[in-house]
Amino acid sequence: MSRISVFSAPFLLGFESFEERVDxxxxxxxxxxxxxxxxxxxxDGTEKFLVSIAVAGFSAPELDVVVEDNQIIVRGKQKDDPSREFLHRGIAARQFQRSFLLAEGMIVKDATLGHGMLVVxxxxxxxxxxxxxIEIRSV
Structure with missing residues (x-):
C-alpha cells in the first residue's frame, strides 16, 4: 500500500528531499x-531565530554544531572521567543529537555557550x- 503525503499533491514539485528530511x-x-x-x-523585515538548548554539564569541546543539507545538527558527548568517584550519581553523562530543519535562505550566524545554554x-x-x-515557444 502506498503512503499518501501532503507533499504528494500534483502541484508541489521538487519537495521529495524536504519530505525525507521531515521524516x-x-x-x-x-x-x-x-x-x-x-x-x-x-x-527592516529580517527575521532572527534563537535556538536555546539546555546543555548544563557540557563544555564547548564536548558540543558540535553542524549545518548540512538544510538542517542544523547539534551533538553532545561527555566523557566519563575514571579518576572521579561518585557516591551518588543523579546526573547522567549522556550523549545527544538534536536536529532542526531549515528553510531555504536561512543563514546560521553563530553559536554561543554560557550558563549551561547553547544558543544558535x-x-x-x-x-x-x-x-x-516566460516566453512561450512553438514547436
Whole structure:
C-alpha cells in the first residue's frame, strides 16, 4: 500500500528531499535536551531565530554544531572521567543529537555557550520578490 503525503499533491514539485528530511526529524524526536526557539523581526523585515538548548554539564569541546543539507545538527558527548568517584550519581553523562530543519535562505550566524545554554543564532534575510515572464515557444 502506498503512503499518501501532503507533499504528494500534483502541484508541489521538487519537495521529495524536504519530505525525507521531515521524516528523519520526526523519527529522531527525543525530549532530551530541552530547547526553546525564539523569533524576532527587525524593522527592516529580517527575521532572527534563537535556538536555546539546555546543555548544563557540557563544555564547548564536548558540543558540535553542524549545518548540512538544510538542517542544523547539534551533538553532545561527555566523557566519563575514571579518576572521579561518585557516591551518588543523579546526573547522567549522556550523549545527544538534536536536529532542526531549515528553510531555504536561512543563514546560521553563530553559536554561543554560557550558563549551561547553547544558543544558535539563525537569520532569514528579506528576499526580494522576483517575477519574470516566460516566453512561450512553438514547436
Amino acid at each position: 528523519r526529524l520526526t523519527k529522531s524526536s527525543d525530549g532530551y535536551p530541552p530547547y526553546n526557539i525564539e523569533r524576532n523581526v527587525a524593522t 543564532t539563525i537569520e532569514r534575510p528579506t528576499a526580494p520578490k522576483i517575477a519574470r515572464r
